[in-house]
Amino acid sequence: MKRTPPLSFPVRIPFVEQLGFELHSLGDGRAELRVDIRESHLNSWEVAHGGVLMSLLDVAMAHAARSIHLHQEGMGPGVVTIEMKTSFMRPAEGELRAVGELLHHTATMAFCEGRVLGEDGRLCAHATATFKYLRALPGQGRQLKALQRREAE
Template sequence: MSKPARIPFPVRIPFVEKLGLELHAFGDGQAELRCDLHEALLNSWEVAHGGVVMTMLDVAMAHAARSGHGGGPATGSGVATIEMKTSFMRPAEGALRAVGKLLHRTATMAFCEASLFDEHGALCAQATGTFKYLRGLPARGRVTSQTPTSDPLPKDTP
């Protein structure tokens, strides 16, 4: 099975860049990330560190939430993880693939799931998560760098 072509992330995430995660699918409420493990991403058992696995699942779900149902970013900003539950099934080794899916969306929230597979296609971890659509960080007014959208979400009301 051939590996889909790498595509640019819709926003710059320095931590994701540092880990070496690559985006291979983004649209219609789905996203796929890939990562070739290297020594810095391993734990003492020489398998993927749980933080790497959880980050891949989190980013896959967040991008699925951002992709909406129409193939483009769902909002004029970004998403923040509200909660996430992860189950680890087996050690993750080699080339990893995380697939995220948007299950349900409201005006301000997204409910997602993601699965992480090893290079043999074995399921290593599964996650569900809830994400909040945001225009920027309230403390400093920061916004993400991304492509504008024609589908802005309404502002939250008190």
């Protein structure tokens, strides 16, 4: 797989940082992420845990959904996952590449598809998801929580 330097994520997601995901492309309804599977990602079969693949797919599709708002201040609204369906085809090992694609959107919803490919380019997992565009998220006590945007670099 061709190695290109990663981009900065447009928002700070501590969970994604902990998993070691890298953003490699973003725009026009598409996003590509990569992760090099390490021991902390493994299941009892010593291959990538399904939760890692689902998180990779979720983040790739969410960024694809947001990518159409790149021209807006702060990259426009954030997204929250409403539902997601994932199918696993084969064990995932080594460096993985996830591609998310925006299939359709309205003012408030985004419908996406994602794929995780192994180092050999073979399909490891596939997902579809629905996201809701939000400007803020109600938290505990119904206080609105703002999206944690990256500082300009």
